[in-house]
Amino acid sequence: MNRLSLNQWTTRHWSVPEAVAGCRRHGIEAIGLWREPVAEHGLAATVKLVRDAGLRVSSLCRGGFFTGSTWLDDNRAAVDEAAELGAACLVLVVGGLPGVVPGEALGARVSRDLAGARSQVAQALDALVPHAEERNVRLALEPLHPMYAADRAVLSTLGQALDLAEPYPSERVGVVVDTFHVWWDPEVERQIARAGDRIASYQVCDQLMPLPADVLLGRAMMGDGVIDVAPLTRAVTAAGYAGDIEVEIFNAGVWGADPDEVLATMKRRYATHVVPALG
Template sequence: MNRLSLNQWTTRRWSVPEAVEGCRKHGIEAIGLWREPVAEYGLAETVRLVRDAGLRVSSLCRGGFFTGGTWLRDNRAAIDEAAELDAACLVLVVGGLPGVVPGEPPGLRTSRDLAAARTHVAEALESLVPYAEERGVRLALEPLHPMYCADRAVLSTLKQALDLAEPYPAERVGVVVDTFHVWWDPEVFDQIARAGDRIASYQVCDQLTPLPADVLLARAMMGDGVIDFAPLSAAVAAAGYTGDIEVEIFNADVWAADPDGVVETMKRRYAELVLPQD
């Protein structure tokens, strides 16, 4: 259980201090932080709070969204924050098609040139890696389920993420293996094996069926959906990953529930369904 990490969005009602206290109270040794609540509480204050609690920061979410006009400035700021927090990685959600805003229909300025959008991601990464290297931050490319291709991530498979990461040292650019986003991929086990020491983060949650009206909230507590976690955890372990295992859930019912109860259920389901077996 010492590898279990609570992603802050799983207990979204908790502020940064409440999430840190929740980890301490429930014996969780790592936390995945989000930039927005960290900014609200204060970066320096968060650094002190996390260090005083003896927690590891398993990830900082998120950088990316390279189609925005201020992407370079925003991502350099995210890298600086990850360095201050001593985060194991900065998660990059690379963004969708230019002009597509999450939750909104396409507009007059929407580009439908998917190939160009993916080329821009590669160019953006090339610009960011030297800056991240100077600050000792590991970038982690996260492929998202194809249903988010237009508005959130033109990287849809682990293979695509690994192809982008390949020109760089593994300690500088890694990938996120998120069960929600990769479980469906017929190549996932081959790509996990290929990833090896490029696995920067292993995130887990289930997928609801049927999908809710807002597919962003289709993530579920482990065991409440359709994902078989054991083979995925075994593959990640066989690839050599020994870092934190982070539970990240976007789900309206989970958010509405008592956070302490959510964490207790999370710990139990993690031990029963996710924890790699010897």
């Protein structure tokens, strides 16, 4: 249980101080932070709060969206924030097709060049890695389920993410294994083994069925959906990953529940669905 981490988005309506206090009440030793609430509370104040609470920062989410036009300054800032927080990694959601904005209707300037968008991601990563090296920050490429390829991530498989990461040292560019995004892939266990020490973050949750109208909110607490978390956990463990394990859930019902009840349920489900597979 000492590896369990609360990804802040699971209790989305909690501020940084509330999430930190919740972790302490429930004996959770790590937290995955998001940049927006950190900015709201203040970076320096968040650094002090987390350190005084004795929590590890398992990740900072997120950088990326490299297929837009203003990505560089924001990603350098994200690297700097991750360095100040001592985050184990900066999660990169790489962005969708140029011109496609999440949640907005398609405009006239949408690109349908998927290969070109993936090339942009590779070029952006090459530009960002030196700054990450200077700040000793590990970048973590997160492949997203293919249903998000147009608007959020043109990386859809762990294999694609590893192909992008391989030119760089594993301590500088790794990958995120998120059960929601990779469970469907028939190659996933082979790619997890291939990833080895490039696994920078392991995130767990389940997938609802049927999916809601907003598929972004299709995550669920472990055991409430269709994902068998145990084989993925065993594969990640066999690959050598020994870091924190985040529970990250985007779900309107979870967000509307009492956050303390959410954390209590999260701990029970983690004990049932994750811990036995850790060996």
